[in-house]
Amino acid sequence: MIDILKVSKIFETKSQKIEAVKDVSLTIDKGEIFGIIGYSGAGKSTLIRLLNGLELPTSGEIIIGDDSIGALSKKELRKKRQKVSMIFQHFNLLWSRTVKENIMMPLEIAGLKKEEREKRADELIDLVGLRGREHNYPSELSGGQKQRVGIARALSNRPEVLLCDEATSALDPETTEEVLNLLLEIRETLGLTIVLITHEMEVIRKICDRAAVMEDGRVVEVAPVLKLFQNPEHGVTKRFVRDDIDDEDTELQIESIKKTFPNATILKLGFVGTGARAPIVSMLVKKFDLDINILSGNIKNTNEESYGHLYIAVNITEELLYAVIDELSKENVKVEVAQ
Amino acid sequence: MIEALKEMFSFEHVKLDAVWQATYETLIMTSVATVFAFVIGVILGLILFLSSRKKGRTNGPVYGATSFVVNLFRAIPFIILIILLMPFTKVLMGTIMGVWGAMPALIIGSAPFYARLAEIALKEIDKGVIEAAESMGIRTLELIYKVLIPESLPALVSGITVTAIMLVGSTAIAGVIGAGGLGSLAYMVGFTRNQPDVTLVATIVILIIVFAIQIIGDSVAKAIDKR
Numbered sequence: 001m002i003d004i005l006k007v008s009k010i011f012e013t014k015s016q017k018i019e020a021v022k023d024v025s026l027t028i029d030k031g032e033i034f035g036i037i038g039y040s041g042a043g044k045s046t047l048i049r050l051l052n053g054l055e056l057p058t059s060g061e062i063i064i065g066d067d068s069i070g071a072l073s074k075k076e077l078r079k080k081r082q083k084v085s086m087i088f089q090h091f092n093l094l095w096s097r098t099v100k101e102n103i104m105m106p107l108e109i110a111g112l113k114k115e116e117r118e119k120r121a122d123e124l125i126d127l128v129g130l131r132g133r134e135h136n137y138p139s140e141l142s143g144g145q146k147q148r149v150g151i152a153r154a155l156s157n158r159p160e161v162l163l164c165d166e167a168t169s170a171l172d173p174e175t176t177e178e179v180l181n182l183l184l185e186i187r188e189t190l191g192l193t194i195v196l197i198t199h200e201m202e203v204i205r206k207i208c209d210r211a212a213v214m215e216d217g218r219v220v221e222v223a224p225v226l227k228l229f230q231n232p233e234h235g236v237t238k239r240f241v242r243d244d245i246d247d248e249d250t251e252l253q254i255e256s257i258k259k260t261f262p263n264a265t266i267l268k269l270g271f272v273g274t275g276a277r278a279p280i281v282s283m284l285v286k287k288f289d290l291d292i293n294i295l296s297g298n299i300k301n302t303n304e305e306s307y308g309h310l311y312i313a314v315n316i317t318e319e320l321l322y323a324v325i326d327e328l329s330k331e332n333v334k335v336e337v338a339q
Numbered sequence: 340m341i342e343a344l345k346e347m348f349s350f351e352h353v354k355l356d357a358v359w360q361a362t363y364e365t366l367i368m369t370s371v372a373t374v375f376a377f378v379i380g381v382i383l384g385l386i387l388f389l390s391s392r393k394k395g396r397t398n399g400p401v402y403g404a405t406s407f408v409v410n411l412f413r414a415i416p417f418i419i420l421i422i423l424l425m426p427f428t429k430v431l432m433g434t435i436m437g438v439w440g441a442m443p444a445l446i447i448g449s450a451p452f453y454a455r456l457a458e459i460a461l462k463e464i465d466k467g468v469i470e471a472a473e474s475m476g477i478r479t480l481e482l483i484y485k486v487l488i489p490e491s492l493p494a495l496v497s498g499i500t501v502t503a504i505m506l507v508g509s510t511a512i513a514g515v516i517g518a519g520g521l522g523s524l525a526y527m528v529g530f531t532r533n534q535p536d537v538t539l540v541a542t543i544v545i546l547i548i549v550f551a552i553q554i555i556g557d558s559v560a561k562a563i564d565k566r
Contacts, residue, residue, distance in 0.1 A: 052474055078476035085474065092471035095566045096489040105485065106475040137565040157475075 001030040001193050002051065002161065007060030009046050020046040021057075022217035028210075033187055033194045033303075035204040035225070037240060038214035044197040047214070048163050051195065052084045053077045064161060082110050085154035089166035091146040093138040093153075100125065100134040103152045110157050124152040128182065144175035151182060155190070162186075164196035168203055176200075180207050184303065201244035205229065205302050213237045225302050230272060245298050245309075254338055257295055257313055264313040265321065266295070270334040272307040278331050281312070288324060290314050311338070343535070352534035357524065362544050364438050365520035368510040369548070372445035373503045379450035380502070381495065383409060384457025385483060409451040417448050417509050421516060441510065441518035449506050456498030460491040493564040500556025504549050511545065521545050 009021040020043045028034045038044045049055040050062055053069050062069040067080055085106070093102050100121050107117040125134050128148040138146055147167060154162055164183070168176040184207050187194055198204065204211045204225055211228055213221040213236055220234040232238045254266055269280065284290055292312050299308035316324070325335045383405060390402040415423065421444040425435050434440045464487065472486045488495070514522025521541040529538030 054470065054474060078478065081474055081476035086471070088467055088471060090465075090467050092465065092467040094468055094486065094490060096492065096563075105472075108485070109475050109477050109481060139566050163474075 001032070001065065002026075002028040002195070003061075003063040004028075004047075004050075005061045005063070007047075007050060007057045007062060009043075009050060009055060010058045019217055021050065023060075024217075024219050025060075026212055026219060026222065028193060028195060030193055031187070031191050032210065033183070033196070033208050035208035035211035036195070036197045036214060037199065037201065037204050037211055038197075038236070039199060042214040043217040044214050045165065048086075048165055048195065048197050051161070051163055052081050052086060082106065082157040083159050084161045084163065085157065085159040086163040086165060087147065087150040087154045087167045089169050091138070091143075091150045091170075093146060093149055095138055098135050098137055099130060099141070099149050102138070102149055103156055106153060106156045120156060121152075124156055127155070127186070128152045142175070143171050144178055147171065147175075147179050148182065151179075151186070155186065158190075159192060161193045161195065164194060164198075166198055167196065169198065169200065176203070177206075183207055201240040204240075205244060205300060207303050209303070213240065226272065226305050226307060229300070229302070229307055230270070245300060254295065254311065257293075261293070261313055261315075263315055264293070265316050266311060266313050266338040267324075268336040268338050269310045269312065269328065270307075270336070271309070271332065272305060278333075280328065280331055280333055281310070283327075283331075284324065287327065288320060290316065290320075290324075347535040347539050350536045350540065352528075352532075352537050353540050357528070358540055358544065361519065361521045361524040361541065362548075364518075365507065365510050365514075365522070365545070365548065368438050368441055368445060368513070368518065368520055369503060369506045372442060372449060372506050372510075373499065375442075375446040376449040376453045376502050376506070377499050379446070380453030380457050380499075381488070383450065383454035384461055385487065387454065387458040388461040388487070389479070409454050412447055412451040413455070415448075417444070417512055418516075420444050420448050421513060436517045437519050441513040444513065445506060445509055448509055449502050452505065453498060453502045456501065457491075457495060460494030460498055461487055463494055464490045493560045493566075496556060496560040496563065500552060500560070503552050503556070507545060507549055507552070 004024055004026040007021060007024050008019065011018045011020055022043070024047060026034075036044045036047060046055055050057050051064065051069070053072070056070055064080070064084055067076070069077070069080070072080055094105070097105065103121045103124050104117045107120055112120070121134075125131055128151055130145065130148055130152070133141065133145065138149065141149070150167075162183075167183075168179050171179060180203065183194060183196075186192065196203065196208070208225050210222065210224050212219045213228070213234060215234075215236045221228070221232070221237050228237055229241055232241045257264075257266065271278075271280070281292060281294070285292060292314050295311040295313055297308065297310040299306055321337075328335050386405050387402060387409070390398040390405065392398075412420070421441070424444050424447065428435050428440055428443045431443055432439050468490060469482070469486060472482055477485070510518065510520050511522025511525070514520045514524070515526045517523070521544055525538045525541035528534055529536075529541060
């Protein structure tokens with residue numbers, strides 16, 4: 001659906017050249033929710049603006065559907081933007097228009113007749129759950145409602161691709177959840193491709209299928225989301241994953257636990273999918289007759305799987321430890337001995 | 340001193356029909372010039388705003404030229420502008436006297452001023468909203484009348500209120516050199532015939548007009564602002 005081929009973007013000011021995007025290549029499939037995560041200044045905002053031609057690449061090519069974005073004439077690009085729409089961190093609604101008028105704006109630009117615009121806007125108001133609010137002005141809405149208007153507006157011309165520019169970063173956690181669920185829902189019902197940029201790993205974890213990690217203009221890691229969490233390779237990815245599951249707290253605890261139980265072995269059990277639901281602790285207790293201290297545990301849900309880890313302290317001989325590791329590997333549980 | 344004040348407040352020389360006529364002329368000059376200043380000022384303001392927004396081959400020179408013309412006409416004192424424009428006015432309006440003889444100078448004197456206010460109003464528009472409109476595939480003309488003007492309207496209205504009040508003052512200056520209106524009444528009748536009561540009445544009417552413009556402008560700006 002979307003092919004980004006060796007794309008670079010250099011901004012030139014009088015005093016300096018800034019290379020915002022460096023030699024990025026990505027392929028995004030149709031119907032996929034693809035996340036791009038990075039700290040601010042990593043180049044993700046520029047990258048997403050290259051996809052709808054708000055910025056043009058200095059070199060490289062971007063192909064969406066059958067069109068190469070850089071090769072389109074101005075008129076063709078305007079037409080293409082009706083099929084590659086965008087939502088924004090600060091919603092960017094027109095304060096001078098009501099909810100319904102905002103939603104109808106792309107339809108006016110596309111040249112639809114008045115009755116058709118009204119009809120389509122009504123459908124979208126129902127889709128995003130804003131019935132009863134259609135004649136309010138944006139200033140009378142909450143942040144979450146404003147983003148719903150933004151989403152309805154972006155969907156009005158039945159796009160093939162939806163670009164989300166930090167769409168939940170200005171929202172509180174609860175509203176973020178609502179907006180993310182809405183995005184999942186419209187992907188299911190409308191089958192569109194969603195590309196989102198964010199600096200919150202939580203957003204990637206909750207709705208993305210695959211994600212790219214950006215640092216300093218480059219894509220440093222691309223993988224299915226579950227793999228990013230289980231097996232982050234790059235340092236930046238590890239930081240994002242650790243921030244999301246608050247591992248630092250656990251590490252602190254381990255230090256103090258070691259002092260309290262100097263003879264205990266501390267194990268980190270990592271599990272994914274089915275392993276996350278199996279009663280492994282009681283199995284260990286029954287089968288090996290162990291005394292187990294549970295130190296900390298964590299389970300997170302991605303849009304398709306669960307993954308997590310559990311820290312336990314046990315008094316165990318080396319021999320028995322190998323038996324335990326063998327047994328747990330049958331349940332797809334990865335065991336690490338914390339030092 | 341007391342005598343002079345007594346004479347001023349006697350109102351014995353005030354002829355109502357002359358005051359009405361002068362008020363009418365001031366209102367015509369102010370309102371027609373305000374309409375023209377609004378239209379020309381918004382167009383110039385849009386040119387300034389759009390050409391300063393993005394780097395392009397033509398934008399730099401367009402901005403430079405427009406900005407130069409605007410600054411030039413704003414720098415000329417109004418009384419000199421009237422005199423300077425006289426040959427042009429004669430050709431265009433067929434006269435340099437009366438309400439219509441004052442019109443070119445009033446418009447050329449106020450439109451560049453309003454153009455700067457319009458440019459400021461346009462610059463206040465949220466950049467994100469313009470970007471959102473562009474992400475929908477909007478054409479420049481649609482951007483102007485669907486986004487730029489509606490989103491800056493309260494500031495444009497406040498700006499035209501200031502300009503209209505300035506124009507009331509300009510009509511009074513023009514009145515002194517033959518344009519008619521309340522300025523003319525105050526000077527030609529009040530001053531030259533030594534009838535200070537007439538000057539006082541002209542002043543009071545001008546104040547009422549200025550206050551009315553301010554109140555109307557403020558309430559319109561408030562009513563259209565949905566932020």
